[in-house]
Amino acid sequence: MELTRLTALIVVVFAVGYAVFFRYKNKPSVGESIVSDKISDEYDYVIIGGGSAGSVLASRLSEDANYSVLLLEAGEHFDYDQNIHIPVLTFQFLRSNLAWHYQSETENGMFLGLKDQTTLLNRGRVLGGSSSINACVYARGSPFDFEEWEKKYRCKGWGYNDLLPYFKKAEDIQIPSLKTSAYHGTGGPIAVSESLSTPLSKYFIDAGKEMGYMETDYNGKSQTGFSRVQNTxxxxxxxxxxxxxxxxxxxxxxxxxxxxxxxxxIQIKEKVATGVYFIKQGRKQFVKAKRDVILSAGAFNSPQLLMLSGIGPKSHIQDLDLPLVQDLPVGEKFDDQINIAISTKINQSVHLDKEKAQGLWSLVEYTMFGTGPLSSLADSVAFLHIDKSKMGKERPDVMMILVPTTFDDSSMFNYNESVTKELIYPYINTPGFVAMISLLHPRGTGTVRLRSTDPFDSPILDTNHLTNKQDEDDLLAGIRMFEELVSTEAMKSIGADISINEASFCSHHQFRSDDFWRCMIRHIAHNFYHSTSTCKMGMKGDPTAVVDLDLRVQGIKNLRVCDASVLPSVTSANTNAPVMAVAEKFADMLKKERH
Known part of the structure; x- marks a missing residue:
């Protein structure tokens, strides 16, 4: 007994010592040291928002010491809470003071099983923005996405071949098998590593092969197929x-x-942006921009700030008695994805056991080696076509992310208490997994509008999910593909069983019938935090575009936008990677303009 205690004590002491070293080495407390105490009256560039795009721009534009840059971030620095660096804690920070707590409006016949019948639309309010609180999934999208930007939306210069060098520039690939890939970069700021691999991932990928899909690098030549998740x-x-x-x-x-x-x-005089007003420590201040004001506040805050500054749809601006500066379709297109979580029981211990994941040894493994359950959230992913004949010809329709455990927290989904009691609580300690099934390109798009002229009021966010019936049909097709997956020999061998989804609120329909799944979609489907296109780019003079191909706000000088809002359409995956690539490319464009 004494020997056991002594051994345990030695392990704990060693772990604590290593933790101090690990924290110093990998989590430098540089937040306070990079924050400025004093602000000058004027800068070459004033960047609004220090998120996934704004941080990139601030870093790249300040590489030349001859140009001054001010980055204004509404939230805290990223070391405000050191735990923000731990990937698995994303849900904790989604509902913290390091996030904008946005949610949709109540929408007819949708979100019926969610609190207040609304879906959450939280975003990062911290240096690093949503890249500081997201699930760390690194997914660029399909090459066909960027072909569409170039051809359908006529965004010349923003195609796949234009953006690939910038994906690579931002990346520091950590996966040995991909270090020599022509599609990946080394030495960039953002590390990309392979997710924690549970035994379950092999069954998931093997099931995909039975369905006729290849195991693939989804950030390589072809996105379609099954793969381990790549993480930032x-x-x-x-x-x-x-x-x-x-x-x-x-x-x-x-x-x-x-x-x-x-x-x-944003102050605009005679169609020229000259500076910005901001509040800090309860005091209103003003700062001038000699070259450009760059709006990088995200898919919701960027359109909100443009409209508060008099730039937006004429009728909406005038209805709020704001002076109209420029009539533009700000907030007219709110593109996003819709997701449904389907839980599955299994009878083999190949999942991520919650007790082990949250136990002492998991903490020791993470502290000592930076590995284990705390180092990643998602396990594996699939990108699928509803019509398999379109594989290799078009972008995929459905993304399926495997989370190798059943959830014990419904905060990401915003389920109401009755749904949580039925679908979450009974299965907390059940061996199993969750599949996040996402419709990547819904036909229905939403809108962003001002709630009032008060900048502290959250904007009105209408997703308009499933207003197009084909979207419901396509999400249903995604569920049917998941049913096909759990029916494979690979999944049968671990006893995959989706009967735990037989919810009482849809029991008036036969379980697993089309009507049952449509009922489930209407109750528990939710937005997937991949909002884009609210200030979409397009050719100069395009009546559907807010910014031109140089990301200038049309009709206004010295005002640019660079963040998820300028994407012409949502990509076929998570949006953090394409936003970083767009910011890298835009930084190079601005540097060339200097000369």
Whole structure:
């Protein structure tokens, strides 16, 4: 007994010692040191928002000491809470003070099983933005997405071949088998590593092969197929843009970073953006921009701030008695994905056991080696076509992410208490997994509108999910593909069983009938945090575009937008990777303009 206690004590002491070293080595407390105490009256560039795009831009534009840059971030620095660097804690931070707590409006016949019948639309409010609180999935989208940008939306210069060098520039691939790939980069700021592999991932990928799909690098030549998830994680630490682009290079004299700085309006005189108003420590301030004001506040805050500054749909601006500066379709297209979580029981211990995942040894493994359950959330992923004849010819329709455990927390989904009691609580300790089934390209798009002229009021966010019946049909097709997957020999061998989804609120329909699944979609499907296109780019003069191909706000000088809002359409995956690539490309464009 004494020997056991002594051994345990030695392990704990060693773990604590290593933890101090690990934290110093991989989680530098540089948040405070890069934040500026004083702000000048004027800068060459004023960037609004230090998120996935804004952090990239601030870092790249300040590489030349001859140009001054101010980054205004409404939230805290990324070291406000050191646990933000732990990938598995994403749900904890989605509902913290490091997030914008946005949600949709109540929509007819949708979100019936969610609290207040609304879906959550939270976003990062911290240096690094949503890259600091997301699930760390690194997914660029399909090459066909960017072909569509170039051909359908006529965004010349923004095609796949244009953006691939910037995906690679941002990336530091950590996966040995991909280090020599022509599709991946090394030495960039953002680490990309392979997710934690549970035995379940092999069964998932083998099931995909039985369905006729290949195991693939979904960020390579072809996205379609099954794969382990690639994560923005370095040695177990979240590789956010705040940490990697701002923290690691350290303080620069020509880059001032001001946190807790809430921008309320862009000043525009005679169609020229001259500066911005912001509130910090309860005091309203103004700062001038000599070259450009760059709006990188995200898919919701960027359109909100443009409209508060008089740029937006004429009728909406005038209805709020705001002075109209420029009539543009701001917030007219809110593109996103819709998701449904389907739980599955199994009878083999190949999943991620919650007790082990949350236990002492998991903590020791993470602290000592940066590996284990705390280092990643998702396990494997599939990108699928509803019509298999379109494989290799078009982008995929459905994404299926495998989470190798059953959930004990419904906060991501916003389920109401009765749904949570029925679908979550009874299965907390049940061996199993969850499949997140996402419709990647819904036909229905939403809108973003001002709720009032108060900049502290959240905008009105209408997703308009499933207003197009084909979207419901396509999400149903995604569920049917998952049913096909759990019927494979690979999944049968571990006793895969989806009967735990037989919810009482849809029991008036036969379980697994079309009507049953449609009922489930209407109750528990939710938005998937991949919002784009609210300030979409297009050719100069395009009446559907807010910014031109140089990301200039049409009709306004010295005002640019660069974040998820400028994407012409949502990509076939998570949106963090394409936003970083767009920001890298835009930074190069601005550097060329200087000369």
């Amino acid at each position: 994680v370095r040695n177990g630490v979240r590789s956010s843009t705040g940490l990697e682009y701002l923290g690691k290079p350290g303080k620069r004299q020509n880059l001032h970073i001001s946190v807790n700085s809430f921008v309320t309006k």
